[in-house]
Amino acid sequence: MAVKPVNLGVLASGRGSNLQAIMDAIAEGRLDARVRVVVSDREEAMALERARSAGIPAFYVNPRAYPNKEEYEQEILRLLQKYEVELVILAGYMRLVGKVLLEAYPNRIMNIHPALLPAFPGTHGQRDAVEYGVRFSGCTVHFVDEGMDTGPIILQAVVPVEQDDTEDTLAARILKEEHRIYPEAIQLFAEGRLEVRGRKVYIKPKGEEKGEE
Ligand code: GRF
Numbered sequence: 001m002a003v004k005p006v007n008l009g010v011l012a013s014g015r016g017s018n019l020q021a022i023m024d025a026i027a028e029g030r031l032d033a034r035v036r037v038v039v040s041d042r043e044e045a046m047a048l049e050r051a052r053s054a055g056i057p058a059f060y061v062n063p064r065a066y067p068n069k070e071e072y073e074q075e076i077l078r079l080l081q082k083y084e085v086e087l088v089i090l091a092g093y094m095r096l097v098g099k100v101l102l103e104a105y106p107n108r109i110m111n112i113h114p115a116l117l118p119a120f121p122g123t124h125g126q127r128d129a130v131e132y133g134v135r136f137s138g139c140t141v142h143f144v145d146e147g148m149d150t151g152p153i154i155l156q157a158v159v160p161v162e163q164d165d166t167e168d169t170l171a172a173r174i175l176k177e178e179h180r181i182y183p184e185a186i187q188l189f190a191e192g193r194l195e196v197r198g199r200k201v202y203i204k205p206k207g208e209e210k211g212e213e
Pocket of ligand 1: 012014015016017018019091092093112113114175178
């Protein structure tokens with residue numbers, strides 16, 4: 001059965017390689033979605049460039065131009081609604097999402113984190129894993145709640161940590177997996193197969209995706 005493409009709004013602060021992986025998966029027919037709009041809190045974010053080269057509307061919203069986080073997020077929400085966004089994708093968005101977006105998109109905001117949550121949350125997931133000395137790390141796609149990297153987990157991928165790894169070599173190994181599982185998680189959402197029950201996400205088998213969560 002054909003899947004109706006889900007409208008995505010991507011929030012990104014930097015390089016945008018996950019955004020690129022999502023756009024590539026769509027172009028290659030692996031992901032039933034459309035990136036309708038990209039929003040960044042950084043004017044120089046490469047993610048904005050990538051979107052524009054693909055003909056996708058891309059906006060810089062300067063957080064400092066608003067008196068508080070609520071009003072800043074209201075502006076982002078206005079853009080998301082204008083482009084009829086159904087699922088918000090955080091792709092290297094370096095801010096904690098506040099209540100304006102969380103209330104507008106309950107269990108409709110996804111993030112990718114470069115560690116196996118709940119280990120190593122925060123902004124230095126790869127460095128923290130190397131310094132701790134774990135043998136395995138990886139990445140996690142999860143729904144976003146009010147905490148920092150605390151929401152219900154959708155997919156994870158594991159990579160080995162080698163003895164001579166640096167933050168950069170481990171980050172590169174993890175990034176490959178990020179680019180693989182983020183489009184996969186979004187495809188599960190598009191297929192209506194993700195159901196959040198408490199803090200767990202159940203993945204419905206194919207063919208049983210009827211019924212809203
Ligand atoms: C990725 O490592 C992601 O896990 C983290 O921020 C980084 C973003 O990279 N949340 P990119 O901008 O998608 O290239």
